[in-house]
Amino acid sequence: MSERGFTLVKIGEITLKGLNRKFFENRLMDNLKGAVRGIRHVKVAKEFGRMYMNYNLEDESEVLEKAQRVFGLVALCPGVEVDPDFEKIAAAAAVQVKALKAETGMTRFKVEARRSDKRFPMTSPEICKALGGVLLSQVEGLQVDVHAPQFLVNVEIRDRAYIYSREIRCHGGMPYGTAGKAVLLLSGGIDSPVAGWMMARRGVMLSAVHFHSYPFTSERAQEKVYDLARQLAVFTGSIEVTSINLLEIQQAIMENCPEEEMTILSRRFMMALAEQVALETGAQALITGENIGQVASQTIEGLTVTNARVNLPVFRPLIAYDKNDIVEVARTIGTYETSILPFEDCCTVFLPSKVVTKPKLNHIEASESKLDVEGLIQRAFEGREIQRFQRWQQAEPKKD
C-alpha cells in the first residue's frame, strides 16, 4: 500500500453552533466527500470532534485543490501520519519542517502536542520539549519562539501519531445547502456570478435563471452563461439553469411603452419570471448582482421599482461593492475570464438611447398596464429550458 497522507480540516464558524451543530457538520462531510469523489482511497472522517481526510500521498495536491473549494472550511492542514513512536514522529517532523522552511523561508516555530492516547509514554510538554530539540539540531537556522511563532508544528497522538505544520486558507462560510435556496438572476456579466458565489458561500443553495432574446442574441451568449454556471458548480457541486426568452416581452414593450422605460420594464419582467422559477423550485428568495449606481437603472429609485414587482426578498450581496472589488472576487473564483468574453446576452437592438434614472412606481405601473402582462409572462415561462450542470462534468439536458 502506498504511503498515506492526512489532512486536518478546520471548520471554524460551525463550531459555534449549538444543538444543530450535527446538521451542519453532516452536510459539510457530505459536501467534502462529494468534492473529492472519484479520487481513489480517500476517506473523510470525523473523530474526537475533528474532521480529517486520509488519502494516498501521491493524490495530495488533487485532494487539497478540490477540498479547498468546499464552503464551510476555514483551513486545511496537510500532514503525515506515522506509528505512535517518538523516533518516527521526530524523523517525519524534521522532513516536514525542512520542506516548509525551504518553501517559505519561515524559521521561528513552536511545537504543540496533544496526547489523546494516554498509553503514549511521554506527556504533551515532554513531547514539545524533545521534538523542539530534535528539530533545532536537525534543521539548520531554526529558532524556537513560543510567543510569536511563524509556524506551529502540531503533533497529535491517538492510535496513530499525526504531524502537521502547514495551513491552507479556504473560503470559510457555511456548508452549501444549509441556508435555504434562492434563485440567482445570472447574466453573462462579471457581477451576477460573484453575487451567486457569495450567497452560496453562506450556505444558500442556488438555482439560476438566465434571460436571452434569441435570435436577437446568439447561442454563444447562452453557452457563456452555461460556462459560468459550470464554474459555480465547481464550488456548489451542481447547479440548475433555467433559460427564458424575453424577446416577445421586449418587443411588446418597444411597441407600447416609452423608449426610456425599456430597461426598467424588462427588469420588472425578469424579476417576475425569476419569482415564478423560485415558486416552482421551492426557492425562498432572489439574488441579483445589482450594485448601487453602477448603471443608470441601478439607482435607489430603480431598485425600488423592480423590487416592488415581487413578494420574495431580493438579496443583492454586491450592493455596496466597488467594481474593482467585484473583479477581484471574480478572478479568485475563476469566472472573470468567461465574463469578459464578448457575447452579449442583452440585445443592443433593444437598448434605449436614454434611460429613466429616477422612475416612479405609478408611472411604470401605468406603462405596464398597456401590456398583457400575465399572458406575456405565462408564455415566456412556458418556453423555459432547464439544464443541470454537475461539477467537472458536461451538461445534460434535464428530463422532466
Added chain:
Amino acid sequence: MNNRENHEIYLDHSATTPVCSEAIEAMNGALAGWYGNPSSLHRKGLEAEKRIKAASLTFLNAIKAPTDKGEILYTSGGTEANNLAISGVAALLRQSRRHIITSAVEHSSVLEVVLEWEKRGFEVTLLKPDTNGTITPEQVLEAVRPETGLISLMHVNNETGAIFDLGANLKGRLRSVRDRDDLPVFHVDAVQSFGKLPIDVRAMGIDLLTASAHKIHGPKGIGFLYRDKAIRLKPLVFGGGQQGGIRPGTENVPGILGMEAAFKALPINAATHLRTLRDRLWEGLVSIEHVAINSPADGAPHVINASFTGLKSEVLLHTLEKEGVYVSSGSACHSKDRKASHVLTALGLSDARIDSALRFSLSVHTTEDDIDQAIKIIRQASTSLGRIMRRR
C-alpha cells in the same frame, strides 16, 4: 432553442464544408490500414509514403505544376501554409529586398504575418481594392520597387468573392518591365479558389500557393503549400527532417488522403454549376427590399456578400438559423470578436452596409431548390425583422 422544421440549407461553404463520403472512406482506409509512419523503413512505412506521393502528384497536376521542379508541403491548413510562405520567404530576404506587397483585403493569416514583419523593420505596401473589392495587376505592377522581395495576394477573396486576375501573368509582365533575375517571390493564397477556379502555376507565374482541404469537402486540419523548388523557405518548426526539413513532423496521412479523395470527387463542371446557382441567388437577393450586393458581378462563382440595410447581420443570421438557413456575418474564423470586417471596411462601405452584411457561399452540393427556399426564408426574415429594427 430552434424550431428547425425546414430542411437544413447550409450556405456557409466558404467557412467550411461538410466532408464528402469519398473523403471519409479514404480516411477510414488510412486510419485502419495505412497506419504506418511514412518515415519507417519497413513495408508499412513505405506503403504510406507511396500514397502520399501519389496524392502530391494529384495536387501538382491540379495546379499544372511541373512535377520535377515543384513540390507539395503538407501543413495543418491554410493558416499555417500562409505563415510558412510569408515568414519562410521573409526570413531569408536580404537587407536590400525587405519590401512586401500585399492587399488590405487579405485573410488575417496573411495580413497579420505581414504586419508582424513590418514591426520587425520590413516595408509593407497594402494595396487598396476598388469598391468592388478587386485588386488589379496594374496596381501591383505600379507598387513594385527594386527592393520588393515578396508579393502575396489572394486568388479569391473569402468575404466578397472578388477575383484577382491571375491570368494576367503578373510575374511574366514583371520580367518584361524589370530587367533582373531575382524577381520578387509571388505567393497566392488560393484557399477559396482551389478546386473551383482553374489554376495554372506555370502560366500564372506563381511560386508559392496555399490550399486547404476543408473548403472542398475534405477534413479540417490539413492543407498544403505548393513550392517552386527554386524558392527557399526557412522552416517555422524544427524536427525530424520530414518534407525536406521545411515542414517536419510525421505526415498526417489520413488528412492527406482525405484531401486527395475530396479533390478527386469534385465534379468537372463545378464552376458552371456554381455560377448558375449564384446567378439565381443574386437575382433573388436583389428582389428583396433594402438589399445591396457587396460582391463584384464577375466574382467567384460561389460567394455573394449582401447588405440588408437597417438590420444587424448577427440578428438576421440567427433568425435565418432558426429556419434552418446557415450563413455567415463577416468571415467565420474571426466573426467572434465582433470587429467590423476589415475587408468590407477596405471597400469603403458605410457602417450601415457593413453592420448588415451577410455572406452566402455555395457548394457543388447546393441545389436550385435550396436557393429558392433560402430566398423565401430570407425575404420573410428581412421583412419581419425590419418591422422591429427599421422603426428608428
